[in-house]
Amino acid sequence: MAKILIVDDDPDLVESIERLLKSKKHEVIAAYDGDAGLEKVRSEKPDAIILDVMMPGKDGYAVCKELKSDPDCSSIPVLLLTAVVSHIPTTAYSMRDGMEIEAEDYIDKPVEPDELVNRVEELLA
Amino acid sequence: MCILVVDDEKIIREGAECILVKEGWQTGTAENGREGLNLIATGSYQLLLLDLMMPGISGMEVLKNVRQSYPDVIVIVITGYATIENAVEAMKNGAYDFIAKPFTPDQLRIVVRRAFEKRDLMLETEALRRERRQRMQDFVNLVSHELRSPLNSIQQQLFNLLKGLAGEITSDQHMILERVQGRLSGLTGMIKNLLDVSRFETEPFLQNKEPVCLKEIVQEAVEICQDDAREKNITIMNKVSAKAAAVEADRQGLVSVFANLVSNAVKYNRAGGTVHVRSRSRGAHVEITVADNGIGIAPDHLERIFDRFFRIRTDETRHVIGSGLGLSLVKSIIKGHNGGIAVESVPGTGTDVTVRLPKSIQQLSLRAYSNCH
Numbered sequence: 364m365a366k367i368l369i370v371d372d373d374p375d376l377v378e379s380i381e382r383l384l385k386s387k388k389h390e391v392i393a394a395y396d397g398d399a400g401l402e403k404v405r406s407e408k409p410d411a412i413i414l415d416v417m418m419p420g421k422d423g424y425a426v427c428k429e430l431k432s433d434p435d436c437s438s439i440p441v442l443l444l445t446a447v448v449s450h451i452p453t454t455a456y457s458m459r460d461g462m463e464i465e466a467e468d469y470i471d472k473p474v475e476p477d478e479l480v481n482r483v484e485e486l487l488a
Numbered sequence: 489m490c491i492l493v494v495d496d497e498k499i500i501r502e503g504a505e506c507i508l509v510k511e512g513w514q515t516g517t518a519e520n521g522r523e524g525l526n527l528i529a530t531g532s533y534q535l536l537l538l539d540l541m542m543p544g545i546s547g548m549e550v551l552k553n554v555r556q557s558y559p560d561v562i563v564i565v566i567t568g569y570a571t572i573e574n575a576v577e578a579m580k581n582g583a584y585d586f587i588a589k590p591f592t593p594d595q596l597r598i599v600v601r602r603a604f605e606k607r608d609l610m611l612e613t614e615a616l617r618r619e620r621r622q623r624m625q626d627f628v629n630l631v632s633h634e635l636r637s638p639l640n641s642i643q644q645q646l647f648n649l650l651k652g653l654a655g656e657i658t659s660d661q662h663m664i665l666e667r668v669q670g671r672l673s674g675l676t677g678m679i680k681n682l683l684d685v686s687r688f689e690t691e692p693f694l695q696n697k698e699p700v701c702l703k704e705i706v707q708e709a710v711e712i713c714q715d716d717a718r719e720k721n722i723t724i725m726n727k728v729s730a731k732a733a734a735v736e737a738d739r740q741g742l743v744s745v746f747a748n749l750v751s752n753a754v755k756y757n758r759a760g761g762t763v764h765v766r767s768r769s770r771g772a773h774v775e776i777t778v779a780d781n782g783i784g785i786a787p788d789h790l791e792r793i794f795d796r797f798f799r800i801r802t803d804e805t806r807h808v809i810g811s812g813l814g815l816s817l818v819k820s821i822i823k824g825h826n827g828g829i830a831v832e833s834v835p836g837t838g839t840d841v842t843v844r845l846p847k848s849i850q851q852l853s854l855r856a857y858s859n860c861h
């Protein structure tokens with residue numbers, strides 16, 4: 364069992380991922396924008412973070428950059444939720460951007476449940 | 489507006505300057521090409537009056553250099569009457585106009601004024617183009633976020649229902665939810681295609697072109713379609729030669745082309761069917777054919793399948809999800825690569841779609857080969 368933080372501006376999406384992870388007996392906390400996410404990371408010290416890339420205000424890339432440059436948080440693994448904008452092309456972009464900002468992993472929305480659970484397990488391992 | 493006069497003859501420099509200043513234009517002068525280029529590099533000049541016959545760097549060289557490095561600067565060349573061929577060559581190299589020595593004040597004024605008018609038009613066109621691109625970008629952002637987010641959210645919640653995370657569901661309910669899911673991913677696919685269509689129509693490709701290895705591109709495309717193929721027990725074979733000539737292409741654009749073609753070959757195929765992708769060299773071109781032994785296309789539909797949103801509606805295709813955008817996207821990408829596309833089909837037997845692309849120049853293709861593995 365691990366404590367996992369979800370940061371996404373879409374409450375329905377947060378709810379569905381929360382439900383999934385709770386079914387795997389994880390403790391789940393949520394934040395609905397970048398700044399609140401950063402705050403939660405610092406106050407709750409989660410074991411892993413699931414971070415949406417496209418959010419109004421501070422987006423996922425900015426949040427991730429900030430986390431990775433903070434020695435207190437940089438070791439917490441981050442899984443980026445990317446949304447492929449156009450056909451195959453952006454998958455490569457998402458990956459490149461994801462790698463550039465040192466996220467541990469990235470996955471396209473919508474996320475297939477088993478896949479998400481696997482990725483989270485890998486992050487925690 | 490600032491005009492630079494580059495001429496080795498003092499009398500021309502001063503004469504021109506005198507005329508131009510009287511018209512209210514600002515001027516600067518240089519007596520050779522080197523000095524002229526240095527002044528242009530400061531970015532303060534919009535128009536260059538350039539003598540072609542100078543000692544040191546020739547006017548023609550200055551012209552080529554300016555056209556390449558400062559495309560916004562308009563160049564008017566000054567030539568002697570005896571060397572009118574030079575003027576013609578200069579125009580070929582991107583000079584906007586020429587004026588022959590000796591010239592009258594009026595001639596100079598007219599030529600310069602015309603050049604400025606043309607520059608204004610050019611800038612206006614560029615601004616409009618940029619605005620259009622921006623609007624398209626805004627639209628793309630809007631669509632991708634405002635439309636995709638709720639769709640993602642719906643799909644995510646469906647996943648949970650299907651997984652039984654909100655309680656057991658009956659097999660009937662399961663079937664219905666799966667159908668909903670199918671339609672939703674069709675919708676997502678359509679949005680992706682729509683965005684690609686607008687992207688490839690507004691953005692010129694030239695920026696992203698690089699030599700690419702076709703076998704690799706096709707492999708990427710095949711992998712994208714593999715899940716759908718497996719579901720229908722369809723075998724896809726990438727028989728593109730590893731030695732197929734490299735082409736100069738927007739990599740992601742080409743993957744999109746073949747992903748769409750292979751996807752069609754799978755979607756409009758029967759269970760247990762096959763899809764073969766092969767290459768062939770044809771003079772200065774490479775041809776890639778995606779061949780299937782599926783349902784085929786009736787002759788009277790052949791012409792229309794590249795139209796946006798056109799889909800054939802028969803009993804065999806009714807259950808296939810799609811938006812009719814795939815082939816129109818394919819066509820505009822191929823057009824952006826100076827290529828062509830042809831379809832041959834026998835209803836009930838199968839379809840061959842052949843894409844023809846110009847080969848990249850030799851040394852580039854060598855580089856792509858070594859990157860191929």
Ligand SMILES: Nc1ncnc2c1ncn2[C@@H]1O[C@H](COP(=O)(O)OP(=O)(O)OP(=O)(O)O)[C@@H](O)[C@H]1O
Pocket residue numbers: 677678681748752753755756780782783784785793794798799800801805809810811812813814815816839
């Ligand atoms: N290989 C093929 N065999 C038989 N019919 C085809 C084949 N490829 C295309 N078609 C026909 O041409 C139509 C247009 O194809 P296109 O790829 O543009 O759209 P789509 O496949 O319907 O939707 P989309 O590609 O946007 O998901 C299809 O609906 C289908 O009827």
Ligand SMILES: [Mg+2]
Pocket residue numbers: 748751752810814815
């Ligand atoms: Mg299609």
